[in-house]
Amino acid sequence: MNRIHDIYRPVDERKADYNEVERRLEPAVIREQVSRCMNCGQAFCHGFGCPLGNLVPDQNRAVAQGNDKLAYELLSLNSDFPEFTARICPAICESCCVHQLDEESVMVRQSEKHIIETAFANGWVVPRPPAAENGKRVAVIGAGPAGLSAAVTLRRRGYAVTVYEREQNIGGLLRYGIPCFKLNKAIIDRRRKILEAEGIRFVTGVEIGTDITADYLARSNDAVVVAIGTPAARDLKIPGRDLKGIHLALELLGTQNKLLTGEVPGVTSRRGADQSAVTEPRREVTPGTLPNARGKRVLVIGGGDTGSDCVGTSIRQGAISVTQIEIMPQPPETRSPSTPWPMWPYELRTSSSHKEGCTRRWDLNSIQFLGKDGHVTGVEVETVQWEMTPEGRPLDFAPVPGTKEVIEADLVLLAMGFTGVPTDHPIVQQLALAQTPRTALVSDPARNVFCVGDCANGASLVVRAIASGKTVPLA
Ligand SMILES: Cc1cc2nc3c(=O)[nH]c(=O)nc-3n(C[C@H](O)[C@H](O)[C@H](O)COP(=O)(O)OP(=O)(O)OC[C@H]3O[C@@H](n4cnc5c(N)ncnc54)[C@H](O)[C@@H]3O)c2cc1C
Known part of the structure; x- marks a missing residue:
């Protein structure tokens, strides 16, 4: 079989x-x-x-x-x-x-x-509150998978846990990044009810560092867990970046999810999924400012999973065409010798969104955005030639002369990953946190300040964020 x-x-x-x-x-x-x-x-x-x-x-x-x-x-x-x-x-x-x-x-x-x-x-998933309270308090900053994981782990050890979240609802990128067509947001709401019944307190719509200082949380709790993810998306600062119609991927993905759950008012162009009970209005986003792919030629720059989520979302919004480009070379159809079993394979991945209809191209460097009347009309790109390692991994690239071309687009989505946590981030300053050379946050166990998830390990995966949240070394 x-x-x-x-x-x-x-x-x-x-x-x-x-x-x-x-x-x-x-x-x-x-x-x-x-x-x-x-x-x-x-x-x-x-x-x-x-x-x-x-x-x-x-x-x-x-x-x-x-x-x-x-x-x-x-x-x-x-x-x-x-x-x-x-x-x-x-x-x-x-x-x-x-x-x-x-x-x-x-x-x-x-x-x-x-x-x-x-x-x-079958009703087997029931709240598991701690057998006894230990009389200690923990503040968790950020309600993404890492923060939720730390919260549930520490609550079961008897800590009184409060999770602070700047958005109106919990979930982090589970809710505001990953599209509903991959993860229905009612799934997060269902878990929230169990976490609350276990005694975890959620304070949403509060930005730590601004609305409440992080050092106040440190003073008023026995420990602080920082789980703020990687707030800064990588931008593409090439000529023409100021043109209208160029957006970071999460501007499209986050607002589409908020539309579907009713967190921002507006009408979606397609039948929405039943996303259950999320209804609170969000402050700064209005329907008129939302990026939308309806009737547009969409260009997604960045060939990874976030880019693929932009492809699926653009198709559902009613794009005329969707093209996804990547500077890296096309990976091999099957596992590359550079990643033998049992390693995570370097190979071509084709998502369900790709199969819904998009053009994918590799080896393309973006030179400049082109526009008319202040709005983007396309991107000038150039083919690059990759030098490969003997095992078949890309090493370095050089432009191929005479290969410049324009890909026409009315909406450009930048899906090129995330940088670390900015060194001037208020939480970094207020808690005097050390950072790695790649600006990941470093825990300070002597002061009971613990950093988990993407903010500590770099942008990664939900399962790794959950695993990281379990590692807070408080007995
Ligand atoms: C578009 C997209 C799609 C993805 N798809 C997948 C996928 O399919 N599978 C997978 O495994 N991984 C996926 N990932 C990666 C995954 O979502 C992340 O690795 C994971 O969510 C990281 O968890 P985290 O808790 O560390 O951070 P986040 O999920 O980023 O959560 C951080 C939370 O902290 C909050 N916060 C930040 N600053 C403050 C503050 N000052 N005060 C209060 N709250 C604050 C944020 O609002 C957020 O809720 C995807 C990522 C993106 C961007």
Whole structure:
């Protein structure tokens, strides 16, 4: 039996709405799929792949035997938010599955979704408040996956935990970055109710460093956890950047999510997903200022996952065409020799959004934005030639003379990653935090100040942020 690939709703159906693109697989199909697991003596999925150390082979066996309750109990030993990772994790565990050596990996992520959604449906997911209070208080700054993970971990140890969040709702990039068609925001609301029932307090719409100082939080708590993510997106400061119609990716993605949940008023062009109960208005965004791809030729600069989310969002908003360009070369179709098993493979990734209709190009450097009457009309690009390592990894590039061309666009989205935390960030100043050369934040255990997630480790993955949040060394 082979791994199945038909896990998405049909393209024409899914691109007409913002509901999750993946369909739920029948329990019988999941059981059959996880029965492919060989229960390896050296379980790379568990010990090498999963940052949470999920007991993947044991969970698989329980599911294959029809014991979903046991599977949930095993999963919840290590994973506090499997409903998030089951939807959006790139599944590092699958890339180091021993089956990858000869055929295709076991379907671990879909199995995780089956386990956690079965658990919710059966009422097995219940609040787990601490057995006793320890009389100590912790302030967590930032309600992204790292902050939520730190909060739940410390609450279970008996701390009184308050999470401060500058946005109107919790979730961080789960809510304001990752599109609803990958993660329905009602999934976050469902978890919030459980966290609150465990005794975690959320204070939203409050920016620490501005509305309340971070040093005040340090003075009035026994410990502070900083989980503020990577606030600064990488910009593209080439001529013409001031033209209208050029936006950072999160301006499009964040506002589209806020529109769908009702956090900003406005009418979406397509049928929205039911995103449940998020209704509070956000201050500074108005419908007239929102970037929107409807009727436009969209150019996404940046070939990674954020760029792919821009592709899917632009298609749903009604773009005429979507092109995604990348300065790096096109990765190989299969695992590059530079990343042998069990490493995370350097290879071409094609997302569900790409399959909804976009042109992808590589080896293109952006030279300048072109415009008319103050609005962008295109980008001048130039082909580059990459020098590769003997193993096939890109090393350095040079422009190819005579290859300049213009890609026409009415909306340009910059999806080129994130830089670290600015050194003049108020929280850095107020807590006198040290930073690495790449401006990641460094914990100061002597003062009970702990930094977790992307702000401490650089922009990464939800599963790594959750794992990082669990590491706060408070007994
Ligand atoms: C568009 C996009 C798509 C992605 N897709 C995926 C994916 O599919 N799978 C995956 O694994 N990873 C994905 N990632 C990466 C993933 O979202 C991040 O690695 C993860 O969210 C980091 O978690 P975090 O808690 O460290 O930071 P964040 O999620 O950034 O959360 C930080 C929180 O701190 C709050 N905050 C910041 N400053 C303050 C302040 N001064 N006061 C109060 N609150 C503050 C922010 O508002 C935010 O809520 C994606 C990232 C982006 C941008």
